[in-house]
Amino acid sequence: MRVHAYAAPAAAEPLAPTVVERRAVGPNDVLIEIKYAGICHSDIHTVNGDWGPQPYPLVPGHEIVGVVAEVGPAVTRHRVGDRVGVGCMVNSCGRCANCRAGDEQYCLEGMVPTYAGTDRDGTITQGGYSTHVVVDAGFVLSVPEGLDLAAAAPLLCAGITTYSPLRHWGAGPGKKVAVVGLGGLGHMAVKIAHAMGAEVTVLSQSLKKQEDGLRLGADHYYATGDPDTFERLAGRFDLIVNTVSARIDVDAYLGLLAVDGTLVNVGAPAEPLSLNVFSLISARRSYAGSMIGGIAETQEMLDFCAEHRLGADIELISADRINEAYERVLASDVRYRFVIDTATLG
Numbered sequence: 608m609r610v611h612a613y614a615a616p617a618a619a620e621p622l623a624p625t626v627v628e629r630r631a632v633g634p635n636d637v638l639i640e641i642k643y644a645g646i647c648h649s650d651i652h653t654v655n656g657d658w659g660p661q662p663y664p665l666v667p668g669h670e671i672v673g674v675v676a677e678v679g680p681a682v683t684r685h686r687v688g689d690r691v692g693v694g695c696m697v698n699s700c701g702r703c704a705n706c707r708a709g710d711e712q713y714c715l716e717g718m719v720p721t722y723a724g725t726d727r728d729g730t731i732t733q734g735g736y737s738t739h740v741v742v743d744a745g746f747v748l749s750v751p752e753g754l755d756l757a758a759a760a761p762l763l764c765a766g767i768t769t770y771s772p773l774r775h776w777g778a779g780p781g782k783k784v785a786v787v788g789l790g791g792l793g794h795m796a797v798k799i800a801h802a803m804g805a806e807v808t809v810l811s812q813s814l815k816k817q818e819d820g821l822r823l824g825a826d827h828y829y830a831t832g833d834p835d836t837f838e839r840l841a842g843r844f845d846l847i848v849n850t851v852s853a854r855i856d857v858d859a860y861l862g863l864l865a866v867d868g869t870l871v872n873v874g875a876p877a878e879p880l881s882l883n884v885f886s887l888i889s890a891r892r893s894y895a896g897s898m899i900g901g902i903a904e905t906q907e908m909l910d911f912c913a914e915h916r917l918g919a920d921i922e923l924i925s926a927d928r929i930n931e932a933y934e935r936v937l938a939s940d941v942r943y944r945f946v947i948d949t950a951t952l953g
């Protein structure tokens with residue numbers, strides 16, 4: 608099946624309309640008519656080759672929502688017409704300890720990324736900036752009624768990337784949670800942590816987005832550009848979710864944690880970070896990382912967001928504005944996620 612898409616023809620070249628081949632629907636496959644695809648900062652890093660050489664042409668997009676158009680004969684979880692989503696992975700081995708524990712993202716054989724990955728049939732995966740995609744039913748999520756479809760797209764990456772560590776480290780009533788950075792990931796972290804019942808603080812470079820942060824559910828907002836912030840908030844937080852992939856002063860942030868507190872990175876700077884281990888042992892603190900979430904947990908996140916009426920704050924764009932949107936993401940000029948209307952791809 609040949610379908611319309613937007614692809615990068617080579618590293619760091621502007622994306623352009625193209626046509627890609629989707630595999631025939633196998634027994635366990637779901638054909639999805641894509642309605643919306645979010646633009647994640649990772650799309651831009653991958654397209655630009657920031658994370659190593661990539662296969663081109665490359666169709667990015669791992670925040671996919673749409674409607675089931677066809678299912679294979681063995682598929683029981685999804686039916687034609689269902690609202691569904693696909694996130695950052697489209698397959699894994701299914702047999703290793705991590706897969707069996709529901710942590711497919713940490714598959715010991717390596718999960719198959721939604722784009723620029725090698726699928727289990729040997730083909731290169733192509734992502735969601737496209738009208739259709741064929742995905743193994745086990746990696747297709749249900750998008751509950753009550754979620755706006757376009758605003759749900761970013762939940763498939765930004766939503767689960769922040770939900771998973773918040774859940775894992777027990778964000779909830781009585782817990783003080785800080786979110787570093789108020790971008791695509793950060794704005795979801797604030798909404799979700801607030802809905803979980805935690806006391807939420809945004810730590811942003813400046814107070815420029817303070818009004819937004821409080822509207823999204825934060826209880827407090829501090830500028831990290833103000834050195835007083837680190838003194839005033841010393842020893843305060845149970846959990847800090849760092850959504851910023853730029854270099855940070857790790858020791859300064861660890862100093863904001865209470866005893867047994869955890870600083871968790873969901874993004875990563877290109878170069879190694881250093882830290883003074885005394886920042887950890889002086890209060891039994893942990894420095895951790897977290898990558899998206901498993902399939903069952905992603906479904907749990909979608910159900911949670913539907914129950915709490917949480918979607919992303921989005922700017923809906925037509926496909927011919929993708930390159931302009933990339934420029935604006937790089938300039939942090941988006942509140943808070945671009946979503947492509949895939950009806951404009953054709």
Ligand SMILES: [Zn+2]
Nearest residue numbers: 647649764765
């Ligand atoms: Zn992403």
Ligand SMILES: [Zn+2]
Nearest residue numbers: 700703706714
């Ligand atoms: Zn596995």
